[in-house]
Amino acid sequence: MTTTEPDAARPRRGPRLSRDKVLQAAVEFADDSGIESVTMRRLARRLGVEAMALYNHVANKEALLDGMVSVVLNEINDATADIRGAWKPALRRRILTARQVMLRHPWTPGVLETRTDPGAQVNRYYDALIGLFRDGGFSLDLTHHVLHALGTRAFGYTHEPWDDSQPPPDPALLARQMAGEYPNIAAMLENVSHDANTSLGWCDDQFEFEFALDVLLEGLERRRDAETSRSRTR
Amino acid sequence: MTTTEPDAARPRRGPRLSRDKVLQAAVEFADDSGIESVTMRRLARRLGVEAMALYNHVANKEALLDGMVSVVLNEINDATADIRGAWKPALRRRILTARQVMLRHPWTPGVLETRTDPGAQVNRYYDALIGLFRDGGFSLDLTHHVLHALGTRAFGYTHEPWDDSQPPPDPALLARQMAGEYPNIAAMLENVSHDANTSLGWCDDQFEFEFALDVLLEGLERRRDAETSRSRTR
DNA sequence: ACCTGAACACCGTTCAAGT
């Protein structure tokens, strides 16, 4: 009677832990409460287990973070697997799809950038991207530069050096306050707040991301054309 | 006699702490030993003082990091203050100068991206950049998009999603190992290792940074030209 | 005004012990 009782000591999960369950729970936890909430102790409590139990499924905290990233990258690889076609639209769709996944796991960029080892999922993703460029007539050399030029944008995100997630309470007021010391910022702020285009009244991250991506893709296309015409005339 | 003795209890610094000394020491410490070494306790010991003494000059750890960033940005503002001229070469020189400063403080990108408040030094830097674009005939609207497109590249750095700081021991061997699962990566690796251009035998970060920067600046110039010709025909 | 010392609430991680 006492042994068959469904144990109430484990509030969250089934009867047994696994590496997969640990990683899944960690990702959910970070999505819900932010990456700073994901400590070994608190994650363990969420799983109804002592902190040290996690170490049976994950070597240490760094390995946990590696695993969390690979979960997200897996999601991206799955979501983009079927995207083919001409290099530019295919690339654009792949990257914007990756972006959608990243937006669901906003802690990922910060963690990804502290990883030293890319891991298998990154390789899978890049291999597909490189394939698109090769099919599009880019040389291996140019493709290499292109990957560097894309940087993290290849994964659908950029880290802005400021936090524009929420607009200032009164952009026009802010512009007036800055007018003395920073006349150019003030002028830009005032213009943005007057602009009917940006219907949100502040930076539209999706628009800005696509703008920059298109500038890059067009520029890279020109580099490719210059390369092929150079090799033709030679 | 006992009171006039030059106190040996403070190994590093002069007789008294100041906010400036704290920030300067923290920057040096991070430059030397990495940002993860900069804890309140260890920084204090380096200054020959107890940890809690720091709180007289800095509100808390976050404020310390804010201050450290502002030290570096000050350095950038000073180093770029005199750079003028045509928008494209001026911008290029400003950004590459900022990059040189950043390379001396390699912890800065990581810390900058965790700041929520840009701070006065960021405003000074951006105000100068915006001025260059305005002088170059960019509309305020386009300038706004352009700043987003540059992102952290405006400050002379990009976060690569992988760590290429040191080349693999044998790129050709790595290429062969990857050939099965990641044929495109393997082809690229093999090409890079054969390429005489990249004399380092691996990624030349400075070259890649300038390549991407030039692609962007050229693309932005085309956007400006499209904008002005549109407004002419209207 | 500035600094110290003890204490508190956390971390990640070890080790030996349990089943």
Add this chain to the structure above:
DNA sequence: ACCTGAACACCGTTCAAGT
């Protein structure tokens, strides 16, 4: 094979006390 419990070496930060 998997989990627990106690312990260790760290964190940032508080508070009261010293000068």
